């Protein structure tokens with residue numbers, strides 16, 4: 001059971017009563033008559049063959065209130081796309097799969113690339129972006145939830161709690177971020193969130209000075225959660241990064257576009273486990289190392305748009321401040337773990353913090369070397385203004401793929 005503390009400037013909706021999921025779902029069903037509800041699932045083909053996705057799909061089959069499910073499928077050849085069509089076939093809700101590697105969607109991507117409008121990197125950001133365009137094109141959903149496809153502890157109450165704040169017509173939220181405790185197998189996980197993001201935000205507050213944006217970011221209990229929900233109009237004017245800065249980038253965009261009372265966060269699960277990546281200590285092009293660089297750059301870029309100037313010296317100071325704060329956090333997490341009978345390996349935590357500290361310098365250097373380089377994908381408003389019928393053709397391409405290959 002959680003407490004009811006409101007931390008910082010973002011409204012927090014807690015789980016104070018463990019309401020039965022059926023009860024929430026029956027409310028959602030009523031809401032869905034006024035605000036049709038959708039679900040966006042960005043997935044890799046390999047996730048269909050993993051442990052999490054079959055269970056997630058079984059749970060979603062029982063969800064009564066969804067008007068549309070949009071699955072973005074990455075890294076699938078034709079046989080794998082057909083496999084995916086079979087995999088999702090029994091979903092009772094209307095659903096379509098964006099076969100991102102298929103010839104039709106690739107041709108559309110090439111058309112955008114010619115005009116400098118296509119995402120520059122493959123990955124979850126790109127996948128989510130195309131699915132968002134598709135949702136705009138179908139107009140079938142008014143409020144939409146998005147969650148990762150590697151959640152091992154998935155239960156359909158996660159979805160119900162995630163979508164509720166943007167589904168209830170009495171609420172005025174445009175966007176809602178999920179949070180949970182990433183505790184599994186007797187361990188406290190969430191290494192990047194705990195050991196990089198929170199201490200870095202605290203260090204930035206100390207070095208660049210207290211700033212409303214940093215306060216806002218720090219008020220999210222799990223800023224890296226891949227789970228969030230939003231009203232459809234959010235999609236027109238959002239610029240999302242195609243790299244690992246996606247989650248931070250989405251929060252930053254919400255900060256730019258809406259006032260605080262339109263944003264909230266919600267407790268969606270008692271615990272959460274997912275696929276864990278390697279730290280990737282010796283290769284900053286992969287694993288949590290690349291993730292930490294992308295995330296740090298996303299924060300620097302946002303602060304630069306607010307008029308802050310950075311230099312090698314300021315990054316050096318930031319690194320030192322971060323390092324001290326992060327080491328103190330390890331002690332806090334360790335004590336929390338001990339009291340709860342959990343395990344926390346101080347040595348691996350310190351190794352992670354040392355790597356993140358180095359990556360703050362790398363992110364800083366890369367920011368100084370290439371100030372104009374951004375991973376942002378253009379907003380759908382911009383694409384539609386350049387190519388007015390693009391969204392319709394995206395919708396048609398998804399439908400043609402489906403009609404051609406469904407069995």
Ligand SMILES: O=C(O)[C@H](O)COP(=O)(O)O
Pocket residue numbers: 182189190191192193194224225275276277
């Ligand atoms: O949320 C995070 O911090 C990263 O996704 C890493 O998570 P993990 O430590 O649970 O693998």
